[in-house]
Amino acid sequence: MKKWRNRRSLFKDKESEIGSPKNTEKDDSLGDLLKQLTLSNDFTQFTYHVNETSLCIGYYTPLIDTEILHRDILPYLKKWESFSSLSSVLPIEEVILTADAATIQENLLKGYIFIFDVNNLKQVCLVKAGVERTRQVSLPEVEFSVVGPKESFVEALDTNINLVRKRLPMPELTIKEMIIGKLSKTRVSVLYIEGIANKENVNTVIQRLSDLDFDQIMDSSYITQLIQDNQNSPFPQLIDTERPDRIASELGEGKVAILVDGAPHGLIGPTTIFEFFYAFEDYYLNWAVASFFRLVRFFAVLFSILVTPLYVAVLTYHYELIPKDLVSTLVTSRSAIPLPPILEAIILELAIELLREAGARLPTKVGQTIGIVGGIVIGTASVEAGLTSNVLLIIVALAALASFTTPVYQMGNTIRLIRFPFLLMAHYLGLIGVAVSFCFLLIHLLRLSSLGRPFLEPFYPVRVQDLKDSLIRLPFSMQSKRPIQEQTEDTMRFNPKKAKEKHDSKRI
Amino acid sequence: MRKLKRMVQIILLPLFLTGCMNIDQHILDDVQLITGAAYEYVDDDTIELTTVFPNHQPDGSVKNETLTTTAILNKENRDKQSLQSEKPMVSGKLEVALYERNTAEKGILELLDTLSRDPSIGANVYMAILDGNPKEVLNKQYGNIDNGIFLSNLIEQNVESGLIHKTNLHIFKYKLYAEGIDPMLPIIEQKEGKLNINAIGLFEEDKLVDQIEQEKFFFMTILLERKGQKDTYALKTKEEKKASIVNIKSVRKYDIPKPMTNSEIKININLKAIIREYNDGTLNKQKIKKVENALKEEIETKSEEMIQQFQEKGIDPLGIGEEVRTRTRQWDQKKWKELYPDIKITVQAKVKIMESGVIE
Numbered sequence: 001m002k003k004w005r006n007r008r009s010l011f012k013d014k015e016s017e018i019g020s021p022k023n024t025e026k027d028d029s030l031g032d033l034l035k036q037l038t039l040s041n042d043f044t045q046f047t048y049h050v051n052e053t054s055l056c057i058g059y060y061t062p063l064i065d066t067e068i069l070h071r072d073i074l075p076y077l078k079k080w081e082s083f084s085s086l087s088s089v090l091p092i093e094e095v096i097l098t099a100d101a102a103t104i105q106e107n108l109l110k111g112y113i114f115i116f117d118v119n120n121l122k123q124v125c126l127v128k129a130g131v132e133r134t135r136q137v138s139l140p141e142v143e144f145s146v147v148g149p150k151e152s153f154v155e156a157l158d159t160n161i162n163l164v165r166k167r168l169p170m171p172e173l174t175i176k177e178m179i180i181g182k183l184s185k186t187r188v189s190v191l192y193i194e195g196i197a198n199k200e201n202v203n204t205v206i207q208r209l210s211d212l213d214f215d216q217i218m219d220s221s222y223i224t225q226l227i228q229d230n231q232n233s234p235f236p237q238l239i240d241t242e243r244p245d246r247i248a249s250e251l252g253e254g255k256v257a258i259l260v261d262g263a264p265h266g267l268i269g270p271t272t273i274f275e276f277f278y279a280f281e282d283y284y285l286n287w288a289v290a291s292f293f294r295l296v297r298f299f300a301v302l303f304s305i306l307v308t309p310l311y312v313a314v315l316t317y318h319y320e321l322i323p324k325d326l327v328s329t330l331v332t333s334r335s336a337i338p339l340p341p342i343l344e345a346i347i348l349e350l351a352i353e354l355l356r357e358a359g360a361r362l363p364t365k366v367g368q369t370i371g372i373v374g375g376i377v378i379g380t381a382s383v384e385a386g387l388t389s390n391v392l393l394i395i396v397a398l399a400a401l402a403s404f405t406t407p408v409y410q411m412g413n414t415i416r417l418i419r420f421p422f423l424l425m426a427h428y429l430g431l432i433g434v435a436v437s438f439c440f441l442l443i444h445l446l447r448l449s450s451l452g453r454p455f456l457e458p459f460y461p462v463r464v465q466d467l468k469d470s471l472i473r474l475p476f477s478m479q480s481k482r483p484i485q486e487q488t489e490d491t492m493r494f495n496p497k498k499a500k501e502k503h504d505s506k507r508i
Numbered sequence: 509m510r511k512l513k514r515m516v517q518i519i520l521l522p523l524f525l526t527g528c529m530n531i532d533q534h535i536l537d538d539v540q541l542i543t544g545a546a547y548e549y550v551d552d553d554t555i556e557l558t559t560v561f562p563n564h565q566p567d568g569s570v571k572n573e574t575l576t577t578t579a580i581l582n583k584e585n586r587d588k589q590s591l592q593s594e595k596p597m598v599s600g601k602l603e604v605a606l607y608e609r610n611t612a613e614k615g616i617l618e619l620l621d622t623l624s625r626d627p628s629i630g631a632n633v634y635m636a637i638l639d640g641n642p643k644e645v646l647n648k649q650y651g652n653i654d655n656g657i658f659l660s661n662l663i664e665q666n667v668e669s670g671l672i673h674k675t676n677l678h679i680f681k682y683k684l685y686a687e688g689i690d691p692m693l694p695i696i697e698q699k700e701g702k703l704n705i706n707a708i709g710l711f712e713e714d715k716l717v718d719q720i721e722q723e724k725f726f727f728m729t730i731l732l733e734r735k736g737q738k739d740t741y742a743l744k745t746k747e748e749k750k751a752s753i754v755n756i757k758s759v760r761k762y763d764i765p766k767p768m769t770n771s772e773i774k775i776n777i778n779l780k781a782i783i784r785e786y787n788d789g790t791l792n793k794q795k796i797k798k799v800e801n802a803l804k805e806e807i808e809t810k811s812e813e814m815i816q817q818f819q820e821k822g823i824d825p826l827g828i829g830e831e832v833r834t835r836t837r838q839w840d841q842k843k844w845k846e847l848y849p850d851i852k853i854t855v856q857a858k859v860k861i862m863e864s865g866v867i868e
Contacts, residue, residue, distance in 0.1 A: 315536045320600035320628055324657050327541065327601065331564045334537040341535065429531065 029101040030121050034058075037108070047118065050080045054118040063111040065131035068092075073113065073127060083117065086125050094128040109185075132156055137163065140242050142409050145281035152242040157187050157261035163244035164191060164259075164266075168251060172196070178210055186217035187261040191247070196254045198487045201270060204451050205256050220263035221410075229449045234417055236410040237450040239275055240265040246280040254488030256451070270453035272485060273445060274470045277301065279407035282473055291472035298471060300402035305419055307399050308345050309426035309434050311392060315341040317430035333389035342427035344388050348396040349419065351378060356400070356416075457485045534600075540593050541601040543656025546642030547582075547619045548608035554578050555619070557585035558642045559597065562654035572654040574646050582622040600628035603660035605677070606638040606646075606696070612709065612716035617684075620714070623677055631678035634663045637709045637716060639697035650703055659703065663694060666705060670738035670755070673708070673729055684714060687841045688829025695719060712823045720814065727811045730758045730777055731826050731855070743803050745788050751799050752785035756862060762828075767836035768844070772852045773828065777807060782863040796861050804859045811855040819849045828853065 037043045037058065045058035055077065059069070076089050087095040096112075098104060104114055104124055111130020116123065137159065140152035153160045165173060172194040180188050188209055192202050208227040217223065220240055228237040238258075241247060247257045247266045258267040277297045282290040314321050315330070322330060337344060355374040359367040379397070383390045399419070406412040418441065425433030448455035458466035463484045468474040480496035482488045544560035556578045563571040575597075577588040590597045605623060607616050623629050636659065638645060651658045666672045672694055683691035693716075695707040707719040708728060720728060726741035736758040743751045763774035783791065783799065818824060822845070829848065833839045 316533050317531070319534050319536045319539065319541065319598070320630065322536070322601075324543075324601070324603060324660065327536075328562065328564060328568075328570055328653070331537050331541075331562075332566070332568050335564055335566065337537075340533075 030099070030104075030124070033101045033105060037105075048074070048077065050077050053080070055080070055115055056118050057113060057115050058108075059113040059129070060108060060111070063109070063131070064113060064129040065111075068129040068131075069113060073115075073129065077115070083120070083123050083125060086115070086127075090127060092127055092129070096126040097123055098126065099123055132158075134159065143241060143243050143246070143280060143407055145243075145279065145284065147281060147284040149243075149245050151244055153244060153259075153264045153266060155262050155264055157189060157259055160244070160259050160264075160266065161189060161191070164248050164251070164257070167244060167248035168193070173251070176206060178206075180209060180212050180214065180223075181217040182213075182215045184216040184218065188217065188223065189259045191251060191257040191259060193251050193254070196252070196482070196488050196490050197256055198254060198489060201254075201256050201451055201453075201486070205258065205269065209258070217260060218262065220258065220260040220265045220267050223258060223260055224267055224410075229452065230447075233444065233448055234414045235273070235445070235448060235455075236276070236408075236414070237269070237271070237448060237455065239268040239271045239408060240410060241268065241280070241408070242266075243280050249280070249283070252493070254482050254486035254490075270449075270451035270485065271455075272450070272453075272457050272470075273448075273455055274298075274458075276408045276411040277406060278473075287473050287475040291474075294471060294473060297405050297407075300405040301415055304399045304402035304415055305422060306434065306438075307395050308349060308392075308419060309422040309437075310431075311395055312341045312345050312423060313426040313430045313434055316427060330389075330391060333391045336386040337389055339387070341392075342423065344392055345396070345423060346420075348382070348388050348392060349423070351382070352396055352400045353416065453485055453487075534598055538595060539598045540595040542597055542599050543601055543654055544604045544606065544646065544659055545599075545602060546606035546608065546638060546646055547611055547616070548642055549611045549614055550578055553580055555580065555582060555585065556642075557582060557589075558646055559586075559589060560646050560654055560656045561597070562657070570653050572646075572649045574643070574655075576643050582619070598628070599626055602629050602633055603656045604634045604636065604663065606636055606642060606659070607693075608642055609637055609639050609695070609716065612637045612693075612711075615714045617714040620677075620681070620684075624681065629677075631676065631681075633677040634660050635675065635677055635680050635693050636663060636705075637693050637695045639695055639706070645698045645703075648698075648701070659696070662696075662703060662705070666694075670729060670736060671740070672705060672725060673732050683825075683827075684711075686830060687839070688824060688831075688833045688844065689827035690823045690825050692825045710818070710821070710823050710825050712821070717823060718817070718821050720817075724810060724814055726755075727807060727814060728825075730755065730779065730807070731760060731775065731811055731814075733758075734760055736760070740784070741803075743799065743806060745799065745802060749788040750785075751783055751788070753781045753799075753803060753861075754784050756780045756782055762831045764832055764835050767832045768838050768840070768847070770847060770851060772854060773832075775811070775853065775855045777811075777855065777857040779803075779807070779857060779859045780862050781859065783861060783865065786864070791864050791867075796864060800859045800861050804857045807857040807859070808855050811857075812853070815853050815855070819851070819853070822849060824848065 034045070038045060040060075042061050043058065044061050045056065048055045048057055072091050076091065079089050080086075081089075084097065087097070096103070096107065099122055104126065107126045108114060111128065112126040113129050115125045115127065134154050134156040137151050137154055139150050143152075151163060153163065161175060170193070174192055174194045176190045178188055178190075179185050190202070190205050190209065205227070209223070212226055214222070214226060224236055224238045224240060225231060230237065242265050244266075247268060250268050251257055255268050255270065258269075260267075277294060279293070279297075282294060285293070315334070339347070351374075355371060355378075358374070359371050362370060375397075379393055382388045383393055400416075403412050403415045406415065422434060422437045425437045427433070429436065445456050446460055454461060457463055458470050465481060466483050466485060468478055469483070477496065477499045480493055480499065482491050482493055540561050542559045542561050546558040546560075548556045548558075550556045556576060558574055558576045560572060560574050563573045565571055575589045575592055577585045577592075579585045579588055586597050586599070602623075607619065611619070623633060646655050649655070663672075663675070667674055673692060675693060680691045680693065683689045690713070691711045693709050693711070694705045695709045696703055697706050698704070699706070707721050708725065709716045710718040710720065726739055729739045730736050737755055739755050741753050741755075743753055745751055757780045759778045761776045761778075763776060765771060781803070783796070788795075815826070818826070829844050832844065
């Protein structure tokens, strides 16, 4: 940080050296600005003659829409009378008159065009002609669902807010915007519903964001890492989602959302660990089906973390625990393998990680091929070469598969990471090692908080009411209260009695 | 800075502790898993120990292998066997412990010590008495698996289907040390190349003193368990004619009006059964009634006969003493031992045939 400041002060020194002292002060700064601007090749500047006056027009070519310039600005400049009348002449709502060099520079970078009279440098007119080049709203890729809306966020903040706001057409949906990042000047919006969201949560988010001192915010994941309660934890404490419907629904529960310009993901907090195992599709399915899938996902996670360490622990220390019918299978599959169970397991786990990494970095089509080649060829070959046992191959593959069932990608990564300490402890201490690691994991989770709210809620602290939407999802008619976790100002979502009524008999 | 120092300390500490992590590893394929052990006294003190372990072939099949050594202690034997083996012998996967008949008659208390003291041996190890030379019996291959697992499966299967009583190390030791009950173990013999549970051995303390034959297993199991099911009996209805009866549910209740006295003890048995096979013409209601009565008679006479046999020997495998003990505050083992042979014990059975199939 210190270095950065030094550099900036160096810049200032140069500027003052270059500046020539022949004109007035304002001219001076504007002249300097122009000099600095023309250093960059993508800055266009030309003079335009209208009624004997010469207008100087300048802009950053990549940032503006030339069509606006040609269609909506240049023709109207013919009707030029005086500078102050420009705003009424141009068919554009945002026209700024200023002479402040800083404002001019800032707005030029936002996609404004400046126009000024060559003979009168005291007033500069800034006209908005920016263009935003973003992709179309497309299908969600990370959190794909078969049922339900298939819109996902894009990189443009305004489009994203539009996607949320059209789902929550209410004036209480409040958006607080701030600029973060000394270099990137990223727009970050905090979304919440006034009257539902807890003020404390909102203020925590706003305070943490406004206190940030950072140079570049490239994605929402920067924000997660910078503002979450425990920055060293491998567990993300804010959910990131690419589904506007998820954000809208959680705003309705009283949560606070953060949208970052340039990031196709929104953040939600405060959250609990269990929410990382919800697919939003759970709400689109019948509650019994959804509950079953949630349980499957949760057990998949436990399985994924524990199964390889258990294999290593049991094979290394606790041969007594192996059922007598399984002994023969295990011994036969391991008899040709020269490596101890831990090495065998680490080799395979790393192989799977390699495959995943290779698959993720390569283009989709090549990635698929790599997956097949790696999965089938390497798997079979390593068993035949006697490097790993086929029982372990199945276990590791299943564990990897299980780790991909988590709907939130960040959590899947965490789960794959925490397997390794478990594995090593299983090798050192056997089942006691697994138990010790599990205790550490549990203690860590107990100590975590999300925006100051407990991370293991509703199990610790026990809040029976919130169990309705945690490991299982009860029907909507029983979800009439907002979660206690959010400490909402308005706790009722709807009237539970009315929700159950069906006025069929009255109709006839 | 202090924090950094601390971190360095924490990171360095485990490195110095690696010496403390020297925990004995038993990697599954680097140990020889003993699955069965047979004990025989060759003279007064020396034990001949035959251990069975599987030799897993690369094609997935299992070859049965045995080692036999003699020594005074069991663990001494194990060390001697380790000297003959390519991998260290471990006993954690022991499934079955066999005692040669003469050894069992001598008493097996001293041999139990090794099973109880070794923490890697579970309490669910099956125990049995072997009729024959352990070395010869165990050397043969009986199934696709090694003999330890084979014997364990043999006993387990029969316990689960209710043909013989529940038995394992824990139950044996409980009955051995409990007052008013004596242990039993199945007796296994080798017959025409097959292993076969042919009788149940009855113990007095830790010595084998008597046995009951296959025909009486049914009465044994219904008398022994408070609630029983699934065991079968072939009832003789006439010469060469029989009915196969399956116990659906049997409830046994003791009626002890005056415990710790000479007064009569009644054992009530309420049996619900079905007929599974019948080879004496068509089966009608009268015949079913007859079968019911015949079975009732049979249970009462055979059971009483069996109990008399126990009383004469002074053993109590049914745990009648234990039933008495739960009903009185004046329990005295010595006094009970004197009383037991002379008490009149009667069995009263109620039999109901629930079902006889849908054959016309």
